[in-house]
Amino acid sequence: MNDFPINRCPEAETGLANENSSLGERTAARNPVSVDNDWAQALNATAVVSETNSQGIITHVNNKFLEICGYNRSDLIGKTHKVINSGFHPPEFFRQMWQEIQTGSVWRGTLKNRRRDGSCYWADTTITPILNAEGKIVKYIGIQFDITPAKEQEEELRNSQGRLQKLAANVPGIIYEMRLGADGSISYPYISKGLATLCGLSEAELIADPGRLRGQIHQDDRPLYDNSLSASAASLTTWWWEGRLVLPSGGMKWLQLTAKPEQQPNGDIIWDGFLIDVTQQKETEDALRASKQKLALHFQQTPLAAIEWNLDFEVAEWNPAAEIIFGYSREEALGRHAAGLIVPEFAKEHVNRVWQDLLSQQGGNRSTNPNFTKDGRTVMCEWYNTPLIDHTGKAIGVASLVQDVTQRHEAQAALNQVKEDLEVTLAEQTAELRKSVAQLREEIVYREQTEEALRQAEEKYRSIFENAIMGIFQTTPTGEYLNANPALARIYGYDSPEDLIGSLNDIGGQLYVEPNRRAEFIAAIDKYDLVADFESRVYRKDGRIIWIAENARAVLSPSGEVLYYEGTVEDITKRKQVEGALRRSEERLREKALREAVLNHLTEQIRQSLDLDTILETTVQQIRDLLQIDRCYFSWYRPHRHQPSWEIVKEAKHQTLPSGIGIYPEVTVWSETSLKLEMLRIDNVAAVSDTSLREFLLAIGFQSLLSLPLQTRGGELGVLACAHCSGARPWSESEVELIRAATNQLAIAIDQAELYTQTRAAAVAAQLQAQQLSQALQELQQTQTQLIQTEKMSSLGMLVAGVAHEINNPVTFIDGNVAHATTYFQDLLSLLTLYQTYYPKPDPQIARFAEDIDFEFLMEDLPKVLASMKIGAGRIREIVLSLRNFSRLDEAQMKPVDIHEGIDNTLLILHHRLGDIQLVKNYGDLPLVECYPGQLNQVFMNILANAIDALDSHSDQGKITITTSIIHPETGENRQHHPTTLTAAISIKDNGPGMSEAVIKRLFDPFFTTKPVGKGTGLGLSISYQIIVEKHRGTLQCLSSPGAGAEFLIQIPIKPSN
Known part of the structure; x- marks a missing residue:
């Protein structure tokens, strides 16, 4: 195997195939092996590809890799990439790269590698980790593209910029850039240092007021300045001007200006020029x-x-x-x-x-x-x-x-x-x-x-003429050479000046490539008297074409007739070649940078939102604005309707065109191409061979079409299409690449939006379920807490009832016997009184005993003791009654009760804690209120206990004010007479330290307390709130501010509805 192979193993399918989702999408309907072969062949033909195991050991390289590095395959297999390490990158660079790819992330960057012969090359590198089914990295695949020429061009560009800056700092004048706006305005985007020395005017002053330089030109030279500027702007030829400048000090200088114009896309013209002091030269x-x-x-x-x-x-x-x-x-x-x-x-x-x-x-x-x-x-x-x-x-x-x-x-x-x-x-x-x-x-x-x-x-x-490095000439008005120096002959490829003069007898027809260029040259001289840097293409003797720059003037007779033209010629062919190469390089780099910037901007705009409509709308609008086309739209393929069709869902169009949003029947050729995930590119609809497609496109007004399909993870097929309606519009390769890249980004964004929508729906459902569970848990906790408190109150009530019952029996016994004892004592006192009356002188022993027991005091004090015992027994009976009333063990249902009695019973129980606290009762004339008396007493107990706790920590004299009243339902006024209304209001107010707004907001939350640990559970007011609001359908409010005490307002219906 010489090139990168096709690997159909599971690792490859889950690794490399998944790394390039667009490849997977575009080949969904084709033979996988055939598609991969095509891609591999294309990849091997253009890219440098290598494969390493998970430890970084090279296991395979393609021929392109061997071609660029100069090694044999045997030199590389089993080694690491250190073989081609140039030493340019620090070790930290590679450590960070390995850390990134070992996490499974794709690494992208630029590497400087060394060939076998020691020379270096630059490569745009992408390293992709390949994962197996368990998500473990099994190998790495590196794809590189040789970008050495681009790097060298960048270096040359930096060197050129450095030379320009050095030149601007050392030239005997200034380099500047002047802009002539389409509206006639003039500005200076760039001025090198030295303007103040040259013109007596600082760079900042000229930039702030661009007209000042023209204002300093001598009035006799100003027309020539304006005419030369206008001529240069009209013909886009080099602007040359020489004239006098009046300095702010009153002095005068001769200045020479040379600038080259360039038309801008928006109609502006920019001159890049050079302004020097030629006063001494003129003299x-x-x-x-x-x-x-x-x-x-x-x-x-x-x-x-x-x-x-x-x-x-x-x-x-x-x-x-x-x-x-x-x-x-x-x-x-x-x-x-x-x-x-x-x-x-x-x-x-x-x-x-x-x-x-x-x-x-x-x-x-x-x-x-x-x-x-x-x-x-x-x-x-x-x-x-x-x-x-x-x-x-x-x-x-x-x-x-x-x-x-x-x-x-x-x-x-x-x-x-x-x-x-x-x-x-x-x-x-x-x-x-x-x-x-x-x-x-x-x-x-x-x-x-x-x-x-x-x-x-x-x-x-003669010495100047013969030895000048620039060509010097004299020509007749009819186009013949009168004189020429050796340098001119060399430039034009002739053996000698005589050979040149003898060979060229018609300069306009024989020398210049453009036949009318000589006439333009003579016309410029006749118009401006002097021409500088007049650039033309000319033929050398051997037939080659070169670029020259001419400077010339006309020599006139005393009568004003042109005797001859004389001037100089410079060969600028190399400069033109360098300028052309640099310009082409800059255009390519600018186009690439612009395409990448636009794509990045489009990607950023797309991914700023996860809303599908926003993504589609942003994409079509951005692409239309960029390409300046009549229409850009996105449509979905709807194969499951009664007839397959295309639905345009988003569009960006020229304002004069009708909207294309809607559903359209499918066109077979277009649909088949899209279903294959292939691009449809039509520069001129009129030239389309398929009749149905041509007629359909013409019917909807399309003259040119560029259509790129995409397929979502959910299997939906969409098309991003660009159309031009005002005429045929050829699509450039850079535009096609841009739209293809935008389509890929759009497919990713659509998948993300769909995934986000699904995730969002799941999250909302989960959140709703969590809220329901949380609410149920909270209600369960509250119910549990209420049951616990109810059970505690029930136990307490049983205890209190039992204690009251046990106390009540002896108290009744004591109270009943005290009455008899008082009667008996009164009888005994009467008997003793009779003894003292009838026996005034008792036995001495009796007298001594009477004196020892202080009989007189005993007779006086014993009635008081019996009376106090009577009062004490009555007090105990009252306490027992209050305890029994407070416990209300037998009152689980609503019943009419006296609210005042419940408050008094609560105060009686808390009497021992009141101490020095002043208690004020402002009871209204309340009727019996239907309520749960035991639970309502619990509310009074919680609120009054909290008020006492607050006053205990307060240094001022404590005061609790209890007010009851009736609230009329229509006017909301408090009524002290017998009510016809339904609401009873109870206010419990203290003059304690008060509470902040933050505390008030959480006051009725379960388990919230401001008391020290061990002195409160945080459940009293929460349970009170539930009793008033949920059990009695009333309201419980707290009005307080720091330093102003606190007031609890309880309002409950006097007769609640069913």
Whole structure:
């Protein structure tokens, strides 16, 4: 096996197959083995695939893996991936990766690996754990894609950005970006540092007020600035402008602006440009221009012949004076050798020696030679020769100034002939001759100075012309080259400037790829006088096409007529190639980033909700907005209706189109394609071969269609479709990939929504059942508590009743005997009184005994003792009666009772706890109230006991106020007269510390108490609330606030309904 195999084992089916749910969904209706083979072949052809066991030992790699890493399969099997570890990633990176995949999670990231030859490559890596049926990891499958070129492009892009930043920081000017809005507004999104130095204006000031820079332009230069900007915006050609800027200080600078425009999708235009100070350059150019003009005038007007020779002793320049002296026009002389032009045969040897001396810089600067003219005459010439030396010290030519001295030579010969004749008159004419000689010498000195200045200027110009790395040219208005330097010939692929000039006699037709480009070039020069960075495509001599950038101007005659065009040419082919490659790379990266950003945004929008309608609505709207199409909709396939059909449930459409929501009959081709989970892509509906599908789509107004099906976990089939109705619209691959990815995400979201809905329903049912069980438990607990309390009260009542009964018997006995004892005592007292009356002097022993027992006090105090015993027995009888009334063992049913009696009985039982507490009773005139008296007494007991507990911990004088009244059902007013109403109100109020709002809210909750542990169960008020509200259908309220005491209000019906 060379490539990644098809594994149909259970581990693979539950692992790799499940990892890619979309694969499983799309292949549900096809042969599994065939589909897996297709996928495996595609995977092996494009991806680097490896398989390891659960310990990370490599068990299989495909051919793509061997191809990219350079190893043999035997080098890798049985090893770990450390074999290709580049050392770029730290150990912690791999530890975290292993921790993640060992949990069963899929890991995705970027790895830098090392090939066998030591070179490295980048890979986009996905590692998928494969689980067996028990959920245990049995192996890992890694899938990688080589992204080395993209990484290198990213590195190159970062380097380019760094170079740009460095360039912006070091250029002698500023780099800027200017935006011209569709509404005519101007802004500066980017300005490099140095604007204040250049223009006297800070970057912040210009950004805040973009019009300030234009406002500082000299008013004479402002029209050219506006026109050049408008022309660049209209033609999207390079914007070039040069003019004066008035500084805020009053000074003035010359600035030069060069910027390249780019049209934006929204209609805005952005110029990326460069602004520099050319003041010094302008001053130098003006001086140089003046110097050149003077030199040109001198060259044209000097009476001396000015001739330039190349190294081959051929004429390179020939002025009008040379034409006059030698009879040859400039065109006739250019390029001709001196020997065949003006040097006679007998003088050639001498002239050659002079030439060699000049080139070797060893003499030959001045000589007098006979020369030929065009018409065959011999003229005597004085030659002032200067070798032209470049910056390296090498001779590049010779410049000569020539004076025709034929007449002087002939005069000298004549003088020699007539010397003897003149000797007589020599003395007479000596003074005149000396004067003529002096004038001649002055003229010679002047000419020599002129020749030297001309030579230096010409040398400088020629050196620049010949050695420039940029092409330099002069052309006629009709499109012929007048002059060209070697650099221009090299750029165009010619052997020499002469070869170039001789080969191109129609520049517009022969040189430029676009036939009208030369005309546009000339039109731009005529319009703006000067053109900078005029980019064009041209043919080289060998037929190759290159990119050039031209800078040129027109040279005018005094009358304004164009004499010729001159300028420079730069080969920008490599720059254009780099720009094109970078632009394409940026477009691909931008498109990929945009697609991923849109998909991520769409995924985020989809997954922000688990509501199916919201998910579908968000998806179709987002996709329509992104692709700018007429319709995007989602439909479900309904195969179980009386006729199979499609139901469009959500759509996003152009506002002018009618709604497509509804049910549509199925179209066989479309349905069959969707049931196979295959995409339907139609760029032009009119070209569809299937008649039924074409007619259906045209009937609903579709011109283009892109349909991608999906299948939910529940087996439902849906379609996400994009349609265009205003015309045919081809679907790009990036759009198809985006919609496919969106469909996958939508399928996941729909499954999640359905799962959430099911989970939600189950949770609601479980919650409802839990609430019912909780309520039942609470009621059971309350009932149990009530039964316990009832049983306790019953036991207490039985105890109290028993105690009362046991006490009542002796008390009755004592009370009854006290009455008899009082009678007997009164009889005895009467008897003793009679004894004292009739026997005033008793026996001394009796008298002593009477004194010992204090007989007088005993006679006075014993009645009081008997009376107090009578009162005590009565008090005991009252207590026993209260206990019996409170227990009410025989009162389990409702019966009319006196509420006041129940309150008094309760107070009697609590009398020992009242202590210093002041008790105030404001009893109204209540009738008998039908109630459960025992349970109602329990309520009074709980409330009064809590009030006493609260006052015990309070430092102020305690006070409890009990008020009863009748509440009229219609007015709610308290009535003190006999009622015709049905509600009895009992208020028990204390002046204790009060309670907070939080305590009041929980006051009647079971087991809630504010008392210390062991002093309260938290059930008293809860049971009281149940007794009043549930047993008596009344109300129990607590009104309290911290520091203001507490008031409990009890309201129960006087005669409750059945």
